[in-house]
Amino acid sequence: MKIAVFAALLSVASAMAQQYLLPIGSNVNNRQSEVSIVISALDTWARLEDTFSFYPYMGDFEDVIKNRVKVLAERYVPPLGFEQGEFALNVQATPGPYSQNIFRLQQSDGKWAVPPEVLDVKLQYGEVTLNLTGVTKVELRVRGNGREERFSSDGSSPGSACFIQTVDRELGQGLVILAKEYVNPQYREEWITEGEVVLWENGLFAEFNIIDGFFSSASANLPKLLESIRAPETQSQQSQSPVLVVSSPKIARITRIGSITEITVSVEATSVANIEFSGTLNGNWYSIPKYLQPLNLQTGSTKFTHTTEAPASFYRVRLAESQKQ
Helix, strand or coil, X not given: CHHHHHHHHHHHHHHHHHHEECCCHHHCCCCCEEEEEEEEECCCCCEEEEEEEECHHHCCHHHHXXXXXXXXXXXXXXXXXXCCCCEEEEEXXXXXXXXXXXXXXXXXXXXXXXXXXXXXXXXXXXXXXXXXXXXXXXXXXXXXXXXXXXEECCCCCCCCHHXXXXXXXXXXXXXXXXXXXXXXXXXXXXXCCEEEEEEEECCEEXXXXXXXXXXXXXXXXXXXHHHHCECCCCHHHCCCCCCCCCCCCEEEEEEEECCEEEEEEEECCCEEEXXXXXXXXXXXXXXXXXXXXXXXECCEEEEEEEECCCCCCEEEEEECHHHCX
């Protein structure tokens, strides 16, 4: 009977461990983020952009980034006359890592192409920032090779609070900031083999494994903050039916010759939208005179033109009201 009860307790503990997760350690990318990938010519304003929402069920984050960069690079056509200039590849995940690479195109099969080494994106990581309200103190404990270090946001532990990155001011703003040197395996010192992040909510606490971010223990009464850090669904937890993630139509390229601006719109799924322009980013937006009515956009790339004497204009694609959810 005691063995059965012990096994049941282990089962409950295991289920709870998988139910809550901090995006740290080996799971540092295991959370939703908004990603922007841009290839641009530094000497012009011509650019090709891919923006999308990343979800853990889509697979390994870094693999997804590299695949999207490769697809974008295959679609990129440098502006005429600037093929031998400098180009930039910028990747930004919010929240998450980033990458910037300045490069020159190379000839491949008679075409200008992004070099293979640029496609092998190397992401750089900063501190892990979590939006969590109600956290009153953060503790960080790391151990290994007979060594132990302890830090706390209120300075009550021997180690300096500077190493934990979070102080009372950030906690008051609903931010928990964890230093990459402890919670990201890419930057963590080799001597650290185990440890915990402890989040306090007044007298209640929740503890997480620093190596993989999984929940490990908590006070008898669970803190409310746990509801904000439920583990996301992974690919294996999704139904077997394929999941299609479709982005809204977007501007892939803008070029201008004289008074004529050419706008290339990329569409992943048939949609109805307006193409609009403005003299400033914060100004009023107007439909391009040639396209006053909503346009039926088909899958693929379509070019539109706008004739204007204005020295500069901004453009956007806006889904028609009937298309919005």
